[in-house]
Amino acid sequence: xxxxSLRGATYCLFVICxxxxxxxxxxxxxxxxxxxxxxxxxxAKTNPKRSMSLDEVISMREVHQPQLSPDGQQVAYVVxxxxxxxxxxxxxxxIANTDRRxxxxxxxxxxxxxxxxxxxxxxxxxxxxxxxxxxxxWRIDPGTGTRTQVFEHAPTSAFSRQFQAGDAPxxxxxxxxxxxxxxxxxxxxxxxxxxxKNKELADKGFVYDDMNMFQPELGQLRDWNIANRRAQLxxxxxxxxxxxxxxxxxxxxxxxxxxxxxxxxNDKQIAFAYFPPEAAASGDTLFTAETEIAVVxxxxxxxxxxxxxxxxxxxxAWSSGQTMLAVLSRSIIGMASLNLLDLRSxxxxxxxxxxxxxxxxxxxxxxxxxxxYFESGGVGQHREALGIYALDVNTKSVLRVTPASFxxxxxxxxxQMKLSCVWQSPTVPPSPAVIELNSxxxxxxxxxxxxxxxxxxxxxxxxxxxxxxGDETSGYLVLPAKSEVxxxxxxxIMAYGFDGEYVAQANENLTSYPAxxxxxxxxxxxxxxxxxxxxxxxxxxxxxxxxxxYGPLSSLGTVIRQLAxxxxxxxxxxxxxxxxxxxxxxxxxxxxxxxxQAVEIHEGGTNAEPGTYWFPGNKRxxxxxxxxxxxxxxxxxxRAYERYSPTLNADKARSPVLMEFNTVSSIHAxxxxxxxxxxxxxxxxxxxxxxxxxxxxxxHRYYSMQRNLDWFEFWLRDKEDGxxxxxxxxxxxxKLRDQRDAxxxxxxx
Numbered sequence: 155x156x157x158x159s160l161r162g163a164t165y166c167l168f169v170i171c172x173x174x175x176x177x178x179x180x181x182x183x184x185x186x187x188x189x190x191x192x193x194x195x196x197x198a199k200t201n202p203k204r205s206m207s208l209d210e211v212i213s214m215r216e217v218h219q220p221q222l223s224p225d226g227q228q229v230a231y232v233v234x235x236x237x238x239x240x241x242x243x244x245x246x247x248x249i250a251n252t253d254r255r256x257x258x259x260x261x262x263x264x265x266x267x268x269x270x271x272x273x274x275x276x277x278x279x280x281x282x283x284x285x286x287x288x289x290x291x292w293r294i295d296p297g298t299g300t301r302t303q304v305f306e307h308a309p310t311s312a313f314s315r316q317f318q319a320g321d322a323p324x325x326x327x328x329x330x331x332x333x334x335x336x337x338x339x340x341x342x343x344x345x346x347x348x349x350x351k352n353k354e355l356a357d358k359g360f361v362y363d364d365m366n367m368f369q370p371e372l373g374q375l376r377d378w379n380i381a382n383r384r385a386q387l388x389x390x391x392x393x394x395x396x397x398x399x400x401x402x403x404x405x406x407x408x409x410x411x412x413x414x415x416x417x418x419x420n421d422k423q424i425a426f427a428y429f430p431p432e433a434a435a436s437g438d439t440l441f442t443a444e445t446e447i448a449v450v451x452x453x454x455x456x457x458x459x460x461x462x463x464x465x466x467x468x469x470x471a472w473s474s475g476q477t478m479l480a481v482l483s484r485s486i487i488g489m490a491s492l493n494l495l496d497l498r499s500x501x502x503x504x505x506x507x508x509x510x511x512x513x514x515x516x517x518x519x520x521x522x523x524x525x526x527y528f529e530s531g532g533v534g535q536h537r538e539a540l541g542i543y544a545l546d547v548n549t550k551s552v553l554r555v556t557p558a559s560f561x562x563x564x565x566x567x568x569x570q571m572k573l574s575c576v577w578q579s580p581t582v583p584p585s586p587a588v589i590e591l592n593s594x595x596x597x598x599x600x601x602x603x604x605x606x607x608x609x610x611x612x613x614x615x616x617x618x619x620x621x622x623x624g625d626e627t628s629g630y631l632v633l634p635a636k637s638e639v640x641x642x643x644x645x646x647i648m649a650y651g652f653d654g655e656y657v658a659q660a661n662e663n664l665t666s667y668p669a670x671x672x673x674x675x676x677x678x679x680x681x682x683x684x685x686x687x688x689x690x691x692x693x694x695x696x697x698x699x700x701x702x703x704y705g706p707l708s709s710l711g712t713v714i715r716q717l718a719x720x721x722x723x724x725x726x727x728x729x730x731x732x733x734x735x736x737x738x739x740x741x742x743x744x745x746x747x748x749x750x751q752a753v754e755i756h757e758g759g760t761n762a763e764p765g766t767y768w769f770p771g772n773k774r775x776x777x778x779x780x781x782x783x784x785x786x787x788x789x790x791x792x793r794a795y796e797r798y799s800p801t802l803n804a805d806k807a808r809s810p811v812l813m814e815f816n817t818v819s820s821i822h823a824x825x826x827x828x829x830x831x832x833x834x835x836x837x838x839x840x841x842x843x844x845x846x847x848x849x850x851x852x853x854h855r856y857y858s859m860q861r862n863l864d865w866f867e868f869w870l871r872d873k874e875d876g877x878x879x880x881x882x883x884x885x886x887x888x889k890l891r892d893q894r895d896a897x898x899x900x901x902x903x
Contacts, residue, residue, distance in 0.1 A: 190237040192246040194257045198604040205674045206609045208859055211660045212236050212852055215602045219269070220574035220586040221566045224276040227252055229574045230296070231586040232267050233602055236660075238852045247279065249296050250599045252588050258600045261294055262301060269329060274336035280304065282327060289325040291341070305390055305397060310344040310383075328411070333421040338389050338452070340424055342412050345384040345402070352379045362771070365431070366407030369771030374818065385410040385428055389452055400424070400450050401457060404431045409774070413445060416470040416479075425449050425460075425479055427467035445483065447495065461495050461502055465689075469517035471526070480526050482509075482517045487701070487782075488689030489534075492526065492545060505550050508534040509543075510686065516542070516565040516573075520591060524548065527555070527591060529565060531653040535686045537618075537628040539579065539654025542589065555594040561654030562589060562596070578656045580614045580630055606658075611635050612673055614657060617680075619716060621708035623700065625685035629713065631722075632657055632669055632679035643678040644727035644870040645717065647710065649736030652681040665849050666756050666814065666858035667731050675867070678723045684739070685709055695784030695794040702735075702760060702782060703742045703798060710739070711749055727751060727870045731862060732758050734847065741800035741826060744807040752869035754812040754862055755826075757819055757847050763787075763801045765825040804829035808897065810836035810890055812865050814858055816845040834897060836890035 194215065213236055220231040229252060234245045245267040250258035261279070268282040268289075278293040285292065288309035294301040309324035330341035355378035366381035377383075385403040390396070403410060406429060414427040430446045445467045448459045465483040468490070472479060477497055484490030490509040493502050505526070515529040526545045532538040533552050540563050541556040556562045560582070565575040568591055577587035577596050583603045587596045613633040620626055630652055633643075648667045655662065658670040669679045684706040690697045710730075718725035729752045732740035737758010744753055761767070761779040764787040768776075776786065783798070785791025796802055804826070811830055815823045820841045830837040840861065842854040849855050864883065867873040874884050 190240045190242065190244065192233055192235045192244050192260070192263060194233070194600075194602055195604055196257055198607045201608045203610040204608060206606075206658060206670055208668060208671060208856060209238065210605075210609075211658055211668060211670060211859070212238060212855055214583075214606070214659055216659065216661055217576055217584050217586055217600075217602055219564055220576060221270050221272055221279070222252075222569045222572065222574040222588065223272050224274060224569060226569040226572060228296075229586055229588065229599055230261075230270055230272065230279050231258075231574070231600075232270060236852045236855070238856060241852050243850065243852075247281065247294070248600070249279075250586065252597075252599065255599060255601075257602075261296055261299060271330075271332060274332055274334060280330075280332070280339075282330075284323045288323055289327060291327050291330060291339070304339070304392075305395065307341070307343055307388070307397065308346050310346045329415065331415055331417060333417055334419065335421055337393060338391055338421065340387065340389050340400075340415060340417065342415065343386045343388060344410060345382070345386060347377060348379055348382075351382075352377060355379055363407070364771055364773045366405055366409065367771065368408050368775075369769065370818065370821070371408060381405055381407045383407050383410045385412050387412065387415075387424065387426060387450065389424075400452065400455050401426075401448075403428050406431060414467045414470045416472055418449075418472050419474060419476050421452070423449050423451055425470045425472065427463075427470065429466075430462075447479070447481065449497075460497065460500055463493070463502075465491065468511065468513065469515055469528075471517045471519055473519055473523045475523065478523070480517055480519065482511060482515060482528060484509075484511065485689040488687060490530075492528070494547070505545055505547065506533075506552060507688075509552075510537070512540055512563060514564075516567075518567055520544070520568070520571070527568070529563060535626045537626075537653070537683055537686070541654075542575075542591070542594070544591075555591060556589060556596065557594060560596070562587075565589070579654060580616075580632075580657045581611060583656050584659070609658075610674075612657060612670060617713070619709070619713055621685060621705060621712050623685075623705060623708060625687075625705055625709065627685045627706075627709035627713070628683045630657070630681040631717070632673045632681065633722075634673050634676065641678075642721060642724040643676060644729070644866075645678045645680060645714070645723040645725075646672055646729040646731060646866055646870075647680045647682050647714075649682045649730070649732045649739055650684055650734075651736075652683055657681070660855060660859070662848065663733060665855055666733070666862060668859040668863060671859070671863060672866070675863070677866070677870075678717070680713065680717075682710070682713075682736075684735075693780050693784050695782075695791070695798075698782030698784065699794070699798055702738065702762070703746070706739050707743055707746060710743060711747065714749060729753060729866045729870055731866075732756065734758050735760055738762065738800070740811075744809045744811070745800045745803040746806070748808065750809050752812075752866055753809050754814065754865060755823075756814045756858070757816065759822060759826065762795070762799050763825055764795065764799070765801070766822070769822065801825050801829040804835060805833040807833065807835045808894070810869055810894055811838070812861070813837065813839040814861070815839065815841055816847070816849075817841055817843045819847065834893065836894045838886065838890065 216234040218232045220229050230249050236243050246263040247261045248258040270281045280293040283292045291304045307326040309326040328342045360378050363381040382405045387401040388399050412426050412428045416425045427445045427447050444462045447461045450457045463483045465485045467483045469482040479495040481493045490511050491507045492505045495502050510531040512529045517528045530543045531540045538558045539561040543554050545552045560579045562575040566573050571591045576584050578584035583606050585598045587598045589596045615631045618628050651663050672679050687701045717723045730740050730750045731754040733756040737755040738760040740753045740755050767779050767787050784794050787795045827839050845851050845854050
């Protein structure tokens with residue numbers, strides 16, 4: 155199983171974000187305020203129900219990576235909490251018994267703890283930590299609390315400065331897994347930086363390799379030899395204390411990685427998936443082209459390539475008889491497929507093409523190899539909260555195991571037909587739980603946020619509707635607890651990627667979008683999911699424009715009209731906030747419609763502009779843009795850009811625009827920012843130094859949420875915060891309002 159990402163692998167298409175920050179573990183802060191440690195109270199004080207502050211939203215505890223022990227008696231899990239006082243995140247490893255409910259016992263606390271696993275004998279819990287200065291593998295004895303570093307692997311430079319915080323440490327180990335007998339650990343790494351070669355290229359100059367280089371990374375990482383970066387597969391033998399490289403991939407630059415790992419049942423072979431260099435040339439692009447599945451013998455290092463899949467393989471699972479591999483693969487822009495690979499004939503049999511698994515989804519056999527269990531957010535176009543599904547290998551039928559009203563994620567491998575997952579719903583805070591695979595019943599173990607019992611609940615309604623193309627769309631409508639049916643409230647729409655998580659949590663998609671606070675202030679909030687679609691082969695503007703632009707825009711218009719007709723919202727006071735791909739929908743909506751009176755773009759945009767075609771400097775990125783836009787922004791296909799690209803249609807925008815970006819991605823944002831400025835559209839861009847695609851710095855998260863609240867209160871409700879420290883902010887926004895009004899009168903100032 156591939157190791158989960160730091161904040162979850164958000165599907166993002168801001169200049170096709172590969173989310174390469176999967177192991178961006180942060181080092182310990184230089185100075186930490188005393189008392190900034192995770193402390194879960196046994197119970198909350200009984201107080202009258204009240205609203206939740208932004209500080210409480212940010213400091214709400216998260217639970218991640220629950221792992222069921224080999225005997226099924228205990229669950230280890232990570233609790234994460236953000237502290238504004240020290241400007242830091244803390245992570246604590248907890249352990250709880252499965253036969254009783256309680257807070258659990260804290261084993262250790264650091265700035266980050268990732269990829270926790272039980273050793274097969276149940277004596278230790280292993281994890282990745284940067285406690286030594288680089289990301290390495292550690293283990294702790296849950297009985298004594300003794301922790302030791304298992305071994306040290308030479309670190310390499312960080313994955314990508316595009317999508318992670320600037321102070322992420324070098325990484326020795328990317329992901330790992332124990333052999334079944336506990337004698338070996340397989341792990342993946344990236345080839346180390348060749349200092350001498352890098353110096354030579356810096357002195358002599360180098361030939362730019364647009365297959366394996368990415369132009370913005372050259373200035374950030376200052377690695378002139380980055381094109382020769384290779385993915386590596388290693389095994390560490392605990393008895394001898396020796397690490398041995400089993401396989402090294404071809405030069406792939408920032409694309410050098412393995413997407414799935416799996417031990418055979420007898421621990422003699424390892425199945426893994428990787429991108430071969432010729433995949434981009436033989437398919438449409440790296441993002442829709444092949445992944446190679448190979449098996450390597452642990453003792454002889456003999457490698458056999460078994461199959462080539464069209465899409466990226468996300469997980470592999472050996473059958474009990476070691477005759478088949480289950481293969482879960484997904485396109486970055488379409489649905490996922492589940493296949494069987496016969497290891498003797500090497501034939502691939504498709505079981506389903508209509509799945510929507512999580513990025514690092516569970517995949518495991520059950521029922522004597524008659525069923526496959528996995529995480530998914532529905533089947534086909536129909537969305538549901540992320541949960542556990544079962545697929546019958548013979549009939550190919552798919553059934554949901556867990557209730558559709560709850561979200562089950564980050565699930566462990568099963569023990570005696572039980573597994574542990576993070577359990578939550580839009581109204582129920584996340585907690586570790588043990589789930590029975592046969593019945594789907596969940597037993598929660600720990601309430602890690604008992605203080606929330608005093609918070610006034612929200613009125614949340616899951617919605618489904620179809621746009622004018624007939625595509626199903628979904629979302630969550632969030633209203634104050636005591637809201638009237640006909641209230642004609644201002645509406646703010648937030649995009650995207652909501653699949654049943656607790657609404658108040660300020661992580662992942664809501665890191666800068668305070669949905670709860672908006673609702674507490676009297677807004678209606680719609681957490682918006684775009685209509686799903688199947689990927690296609692070749693270049694197709696017709697399909698690309700509908701999938702990314704016209705389809706989502708039609709869904710937005712449909713739901714606004716529906717809510718207005720019900721009297722829930724005032725369609726003359728509608729705002730739109732979009733993160734990542736959602737940011738493109740914001741840009742597209744304000745240049746193709748008049749649905750919104752104010753908008754915000756957060757780390758957003760996509761490949762639909764003349765500048766995004768050349769700026770990355772990478773052939774794969776250019777091919778992806780041609781895939782969705784029908785061709786490059788030159789020659790005959792330029793006509794598609796002229797009617798579709800937001801920057802080329804910025805003069806049609808009227809809504810005031812707030813843009814929020816980190817220092818690196820702000821360079822990408824300049825094309826849209828400049829187009830809006832040239833068109834005299836009211837726009838303000840705020841830059842948050844040193845953060846990532848998903849903001850991790852507590853102060854950035856706080857001020858981004860506060861700024862968004864103020865922005866939409868100002869434009870949709872004509873309200874200003876009386877805080878004198880914000881006088882300059884409102885003075886600037888009044889100038890933007892004058893600019894908007896002048897344009898409306900036909901007299902641009």
